[in-house]
Amino acid sequence: MGTACAGGDGDVTVSVMVVDDHPIWRDGVARDLLERGFHVLASARDADSAVRIAKAVRPAVVLMDLNLGERSGVAATRDIIAALPDTKVLVLSASGEHDDVLEAVKAGASGYLVKSASAEELVEAVRMTAAGEAVFTPGLAGLVLGEYRRMAGSPEQEHPAPELTDRETEVLRLVAKGLTARQVAARLVISHRTVENHVQSTLRKLQLHNRVELARYAIEHGLDTDS
Amino acid sequence: MITARARVAGDRIAVGPLDRPHRGARGPLVPASDDDPVTPFWHGAILLRVVTLLFAIGIIWVRRERYLMPSAAWATAVAMTLWTVVLVGFYRREDGRRRWLVVTDLVLSCAMMVASIPITGRDALARQATLITSLWSSGPVVGAAIYGGRYYGLAFGAVTAAADLVPRSYFDVYLAEDTVLLLGVGFVVGVASEATKEAAARGRRALSAQAAAAERERLARSIHDGVLQVLSRIRRSGLGTGTEAVGLARLVEEQEAALRALITSGPMVATVDDAVDLRSHLRMLSTPSVQVSVPPTRVMVAMTTTAELLAATREALSNVTRHAGVDANAWVLLEDLGDELVLSVRDDGVGIPPGRLVAAVAEGRFGVSKSIKGRIADLGGTVVLTTAEGEGTEWELHVPAVTAT
Known part of the structure; x- marks a missing residue:
């Protein structure tokens, strides 16, 4: 928190929602973002609650894991983008889900980051997403x-x-x-x-x-x- | 190489459904779990025994007037029938096909053949009269060949041929034919039985190796996407600064490295045509400092080619950790151009100074040069190495695509 706050784009704090079915991962990401001045509005553990909560809290950026069990993050991405035109979805996923990542991006996700990315890369990616840029990672x-x-x-x-x-x-x-x-x-x-x-x-x-x-x-x- | 690996994997897991609790110490030692691959042979043998028995009884009935000891002839017919019934009973059961059975069969059959001497009489036998057992005596040869293979077949054939000759006081072309036929049947049936058993064993090994590899890949995937993600996050977020925390962080790091090594080694799952999806193996190489990028569609590559490409990639990556500096990152990119696969390994390290590779070869430290260039050349491909001091290193491996879907 001591560093110049990367989450603040000017005076506006970027609001983020984290969707992941893994509690340790979800909390870790949320903490990384909070420490750097982002406003973590909510988190969700499955696709349906992700869509429901996103509609309620209207975050600027949704960090979306694709491997969510029954309904995948691809469907949630599609629904969120359809319902909330101003919300950007950044896919944060394990490296193996190639097809899903591509589907999510085709469905309108603004970018894709592998889960092994560092906290700095993550923060930078969220900042870029909020600013409307594509997060074009090597993957x-x-x-x-x-x-x-x-x-x-x-x-x-x-x-x-x-x-x-x-x-x-x-x-x-x-x-x-x-x-x-x-x-x-x-x-x-x-x-x-x-x-x-x-x-x-x-x-x-x-x-x-x-x-x-x-x-x-x-x-x-x-x-x-x-x- | 592949066979050896399959065998090892097969031995390790070919346990089968033996997990049931033991019913005391007296249970069967080796439960007949697998189907005997030569069961059809045994069914054929049953048919042969019954048909030749009917044939032998028919001969006895035809010759009933000419025996020296007719009642002994009928007693032999009864004995043959009873023994055939016993044999059928044992042949039908997988655990009944034992050595004592085929040996007893041979002894009884030979004894009856020799019993032809008092029953039929030397004179009649010298005039080419049939032995009391006639064709039925070929049965033990077939049974032994199925049971023990070509050497059993030959040995039992030889003993039966000898028992065929003993009652005669002559040797002619027909007896020679009998001898050759008995030895030939024993040999041919034995070879067929061995080949069938071997093929079945090979199939079982391949199946269990494939199952083991598939399970291994599933576990590796889940470790890579689950446990490893969490471990690397724990390590990265830091546990604090106390001695205990530093110790824990080092433990986490060690376990992470060990797990990565575990999931990137081991056998591969081959599809029917021996091809594997290169992507799923490449992505196991990804770590926090190594990013792997692949196409969205499957890249099917022959298993041996995959192994070579993975080894080359690993070599290039280990080169990164050795020479590019500890903070260097690396990227692996797989491209499928249809007729060619391009595998790029790039790092952002210090680069290789000009002449260093040549020097490494000259020193006899083949390392990079042999492993990577040699492997790719063996696959009919080429290697492009781009490097400059301070600008990182990029390997571009071009390999002709042999197996495409």
């Missing part, structure tokens, strides 16, 4: 890179899948190898801002494609009740 970059390659490799698509530009691929690879945005900028001799834009663009294309696919699925299966 997420690897997943996104792989997802674009999968889409490019899968045959006969009625709907053209989004593709990465060469530059975007280059940026994602460097991020996946652990370079910070600043290091990527230096390596490619472009501005820090440009790197951020490339990264954001890869996510936006993916999320947009996901929404289109969902809508198409709904129409094909007669889920659009209007018609």
Whole structure:
């Protein structure tokens, strides 16, 4: 608490909610955040209570574990983002849940941090999320890179899948190898801002494609009740 | 290599459902738990015994007028029938197929063959009369071959052939044929029985090894995602500054390292075509200072290739801890380009000064160079090493994708 408070973005304290089914982990994360001046509003241990509590306390950032038992954090992420447009969801998950992480990000989560990240990394990620930036960790970059390659490799698509530009691929690879945005900028001799834009663009294309696919699925299966 | 590993794993867990409480000390020592793989052979043997018995009785009935001792001939028929009934009873039970049974079978059969001398008479036998047991006497050879394999088959075949020759006072082409047939049947049935038993044992070993490996992977996953996360958090958040707290923190750190080592070693689970998802093995390498990034879809790679890639990655990572400095972080990235896999290991340490790798090879300390470059070259791949003093080290391993889904 002695350090300049990273949680305070100016005078505004960032409000956070922690969702994890593991009590030690949940309390540890909450303490890390409290010590650094964040306002931890609430915590939840499963998907349903996470959605319910989030609607009640309206946190700025939800730290979401994906492995929650019956209903996964992906569903909770989708519900929270649908109900609370101003709330950001940051996925904090064990390294193995690749599919779920990708699904959560497609559903609108702003980023992904592995649970083994240090307290400093966590705090920085929450701060960035609250500021509306994407938390593009190496793990997420690897997943996104792989997802674009999968889409490019899968045959006969009625709907053209989004593709990465060469530059975007280059940026994602460097991020996946652990370079910070600043290091990527230096390596490619472009501005820090440009790197951020490339990264954001890869996510936006993916999320947009996901929404289109969902809508198409709904129409094909007669889920659009209007018609 | 793989077989040896499977065998070890198999031996360790091939215990089966023996967990029931013992019913006193007199229970069966070896409960017949597994199906006998040669049971169909025994069923065939039962059929053979019954058919040859009917054949032998038929011959006795045809020749009933010509025996020197007709009542002894019928007594032999009764004895053959009774013994066949006993044999069928034992052959049908898995724990009835014992050595004493096949040996007794041989002794009885040979005794009856030799009994042909008084019953049929030397003169008739010299005129090529059939022995009283006729085809029925081939039974012990088949039974022994099923029981003990080719050597039992050959030995029992030889003894039966000898008992076939004893009552005769001549040797002709038919007796030679009998001898060859008896030895041949014993050998062929024995070989078939051995092969079947071996295949069944191999299948059982493979199954139990696979089950053990699958269970191990499940445990490793849960340790990695549960216990290890908590341990590293406890260690990181610090327990205080007292002597006891420092001691506890060191204990936690030691246990964390031991658990990591435990879950990253051990056999792999192979699918039917011997391929494994490289991602699940790579991610076990992740620690607070090592981040592993992988694609969202499965990356199926041959088991041997996976082992080599993991070993190369571990070598590159241990190189990080040795040379890049204690505070260095490392990143592992797996990319599946369809026809090629790219595995990158990068650290943000001090880097390798130019010439250092060459020097290491010259000193005979193969370490990095042999382990990584050699392994990847064996897989038909290439290694790109990018490093500069103060800029960390990056290994990029390119391997042709052989098994793709």
